[in-house]
Amino acid sequence: MSLLKxxxxxxxxxxxxxxxxxxxxxxxxxxxxxxxxxxxxxxEKIDTSLLNNVSDEQKVNAxxxxxxxxxxxxxxxxxxxxxxxxxxxxxxxxxxxFGPISRLLMDDGISEVMVNGPKQVYVERSGxxxxxxxxxxxNKHVMxxxxxxxxxxGRRIDESSPMVDARLPDGSRVNAxxxxxxxxxxxxxxxxxxxxxxxxxxxxxxxxxxPEMALLIEACIRARLNIVVSGGTGxxxxxxxxxxxxYIPNDExxxxxxxxxxxxxxxxxxxxxxxxxxxxxxxxxxxxxxxxKNSLRMRxxxxxxxxxxxxxxxxxxxxxxxxxxxxxxxxxxxxPRDMLARLETMVLMAGMDLPVRxxxxxxxxxxxxxxxxxxxKDGSRKITHITEVQGIEKDIITLQDIFVxxxxxxxxxxxxxGHFKSTGIRPRFMDKLVNTRMHLPANLFD
Numbered sequence: 001m002s003l004l005k006x007x008x009x010x011x012x013x014x015x016x017x018x019x020x021x022x023x024x025x026x027x028x029x030x031x032x033x034x035x036x037x038x039x040x041x042x043x044e045k046i047d048t049s050l051l052n053n054v055s056d057e058q059k060v061n062a063x064x065x066x067x068x069x070x071x072x073x074x075x076x077x078x079x080x081x082x083x084x085x086x087x088x089x090x091x092x093x094x095x096x097x098f099g100p101i102s103r104l105l106m107d108d109g110i111s112e113v114m115v116n117g118p119k120q121v122y123v124e125r126s127g128x129x130x131x132x133x134x135x136x137x138x139n140k141h142v143m144x145x146x147x148x149x150x151x152x153x154g155r156r157i158d159e160s161s162p163m164v165d166a167r168l169p170d171g172s173r174v175n176a177x178x179x180x181x182x183x184x185x186x187x188x189x190x191x192x193x194x195x196x197x198x199x200x201x202x203x204x205x206x207x208x209x210x211p212e213m214a215l216l217i218e219a220c221i222r223a224r225l226n227i228v229v230s231g232g233t234g235x236x237x238x239x240x241x242x243x244x245x246x247y248i249p250n251d252e253x254x255x256x257x258x259x260x261x262x263x264x265x266x267x268x269x270x271x272x273x274x275x276x277x278x279x280x281x282x283x284x285x286x287x288x289x290x291x292x293k294n295s296l297r298m299r300x301x302x303x304x305x306x307x308x309x310x311x312x313x314x315x316x317x318x319x320x321x322x323x324x325x326x327x328x329x330x331x332x333x334x335x336p337r338d339m340l341a342r343l344e345t346m347v348l349m350a351g352m353d354l355p356v357r358x359x360x361x362x363x364x365x366x367x368x369x370x371x372x373x374x375x376x377k378d379g380s381r382k383i384t385h386i387t388e389v390q391g392i393e394k395d396i397i398t399l400q401d402i403f404v405x406x407x408x409x410x411x412x413x414x415x416x417x418g419h420f421k422s423t424g425i426r427p428r429f430m431d432k433l434v435n436t437r438m439h440l441p442a443n444l445f446d
Contacts, residue, residue: 127379
């Protein structure tokens, strides 16, 4: 074959491929026009008062089904029962749900949903990221769902404020970022939480920690030790914080402080505070630091801060040092030692010109225990360290591991194997644990 013929053949193949791609792009939903008409009718006819009441969901669904039937008859469109139910489900999701991702949010096996533009939606299932078969129509469709999430919370998202943190009614955490910052279209990240708060037995069943570690942590909570749960993004810090908080006695006053309220405390006397971003004029912001200061005037027995990431660390340490024992918080760090370094940095962010020695003395006297959590390569989450903050010697804060997770290898399914191990060292706070009247086995630290 001559070079000219070969070039003509390749050109023909390229043109054929382009035409095929164009056909795929032009492929549209055959019922898109009908869905648009149904949307308009729903806006005109449906009782909007029912949309705000979860108990009236069945009535709303019945009204939507009737409007779908009515529209199909008017347009003389005859389709199968399955296709009609697909249209009804689509309209229900768009009206009272969160569009295409509604069924993903209802799937208990999915822990995270990531919308990377209209045509790419990933989910985390069993610790692994998987590309789903869900997609949006276009960027405007994604924007409608973001507005639907943030509007009830009094938050806003637009070109002047293109990022937002919010939450769903069930407490799931939502982060959204839109163009011009997101180059491939509006992006949504939803971290789901279990409908029923997990218990310590659940974490033991998942292999997150051992029964002995759980027993020690429970004793530390009841003994009113100050605990920091540290770990990377997605390591399960908030879930663990929820579980730890379940051991707080029911007769104590608890104040929770968060950027987006997601803690699910089950005690009776809980005051939940949430920070507020600035308004359109750039005013009215209430940062976490102000809430921490205010919480100390509310006579709390314990202060639970969802996460420290700035100058509020100084106020938290002062609270822990001035009678609010048993306080809990989380922070981003890869190890217990890194958590201390981050706390130093965050205290300096408060704008106080404090010497490093003074900061470290505050940290060493305020924090008793660091619980380090990690998300391993196989997607599993483990508490890799339970570490005691023993004090300060010269200018160095001394730490002592009590329990650690030791990796031993990888099995045939790619899962990391290992075991939880006591270091054999009894913590210095043992005398405080005795006062809790909890029975701790004599061989707990063997």
